Amino acid sequence: MLLDIWFDLFNLYMKNILVIGGGAMGSAFTIPCIDNKNKVTITEPYSKLFIKNLSSKTKNHSSLKIKMPKQLIFKNYSNELFREKYDLIVIALSLSGIDFIGKELKKFKIKSPILILTKGLKYEKNSKKILTLSQQLLKKNNKLNISVLKGPCLAKELAKKNQTSVIVANKNIKTAKYIGKMISTKYYLIEYSKDVVGVEINSAIKNIYSMIIGSGQSLNRSSSLFQKSILEMKYITKFFKGKEETVLSLAGVGDLYVSAAGGRNSKMGNYLGRGYSFKKAKQKFMPNDTVEGEQLIREIAPFILQKLNKSKIPLMIKLIKTILNNQKFNF
Numbered sequence: 001m002l003l004d005i006w007f008d009l010f011n012l013y014m015k016n017i018l019v020i021g022g023g024a025m026g027s028a029f030t031i032p033c034i035d036n037k038n039k040v041t042i043t044e045p046y047s048k049l050f051i052k053n054l055s056s057k058t059k060n061h062s063s064l065k066i067k068m069p070k071q072l073i074f075k076n077y078s079n080e081l082f083r084e085k086y087d088l089i090v091i092a093l094s095l096s097g098i099d100f101i102g103k104e105l106k107k108f109k110i111k112s113p114i115l116i117l118t119k120g121l122k123y124e125k126n127s128k129k130i131l132t133l134s135q136q137l138l139k140k141n142n143k144l145n146i147s148v149l150k151g152p153c154l155a156k157e158l159a160k161k162n163q164t165s166v167i168v169a170n171k172n173i174k175t176a177k178y179i180g181k182m183i184s185t186k187y188y189l190i191e192y193s194k195d196v197v198g199v200e201i202n203s204a205i206k207n208i209y210s211m212i213i214g215s216g217q218s219l220n221r222s223s224s225l226f227q228k229s230i231l232e233m234k235y236i237t238k239f240f241k242g243k244e245e246t247v248l249s250l251a252g253v254g255d256l257y258v259s260a261a262g263g264r265n266s267k268m269g270n271y272l273g274r275g276y277s278f279k280k281a282k283q284k285f286m287p288n289d290t291v292e293g294e295q296l297i298r299e300i301a302p303f304i305l306q307k308l309n310k311s312k313i314p315l316m317i318k319l320i321k322t323i324l325n326n327q328k329f330n331f
């Protein structure tokens, strides 16, 4: 009897979280959620490797190079999964998985709050518009209750419980705070914003600007590229009706710092700055790496070249030409 009461009380506080995407970020994200005493289930719809990692007895994660917590529940991706009621569904797939999950969420008439970790933007050919990822999911199902989580977070560092600060955005700040309370720990600190568009735009374009900053071959030059990047990010954020001040948030300069200091985008930028064309640098030095900034450039270039004032974004325009026309990046 006493045990039943205790169990009911415990369930009142313990939330039921589903994480879709067992890659580096989805898996790392489960760690603060578990430390915060939630019931956490992870599923992987795409990669055989991550399925193998997470369903194994030892739960060794091949990207994070750690053993995942024992409490983490792995379930195969199936229709069955969506029969359960969740307090939060987290999307941690890469950009190419967003179309797929949008269709799935519509099919299963999901009512639980959704939290998107994925960073990126989509160009919609029919309407000739750029959509943020939350806009894309809402287009498929406008009843979804979507928040976004962005900011400077290297998955490996979060998995080691290094202090990490991120930002959760929802037009309704109460929803953002409800989610923040569910996932925050002493080492995973959450800030809040109502500027969903601004947060999503910044978290995507920082991949492009970290490549530009990475191209400077000295700290002096990179610093000047950094300052010019911020001005361009302000213009782009305003163009898409985000708030200029969001550029100075964790989703903007915060994330730009970590991406420019290290990572695949700035590494590619370094090769471009040394005079390699994109194609040559990719073949020679990074054949198996995904360079998110390059993918984003290809996605949004048609819109940027047509609709934005080119004189306001000379660095972005130069990088677009460098990548699309395989030119040298001599700015």
Ligand SMILES: NC(=O)c1ccc[n+]([C@@H]2O[C@H](COP(=O)([O-])OP(=O)(O)OC[C@H]3O[C@@H](n4cnc5c(N)ncnc54)[C@H](O)[C@@H]3O)[C@@H](O)[C@H]2O)c1
Residues within 6 Å of the ligand: 020, 021, 022, 023, 024, 025, 026, 044, 045, 046, 047, 050, 063, 092, 093, 094, 095, 096, 097, 098, 100, 116, 117, 118, 119, 120, 149, 150, 151, 152, 153, 154, 155, 166, 292
């Ligand atoms: N919000 C944050 O704090 C934060 C931090 C780091 C990374 N990220 C973002 O999270 C996303 C995932 O990053 P990651 O480091 O985990 O990448 P990863 O490569 O380790 O994992 C990618 C995930 O997407 C899935 N996937 C890939 N292609 C797919 C497809 N076509 N269909 C369905 N699923 C597919 C993979 O199976 C895997 O689950 C990226 O957009 C990244 O920018 C967010």
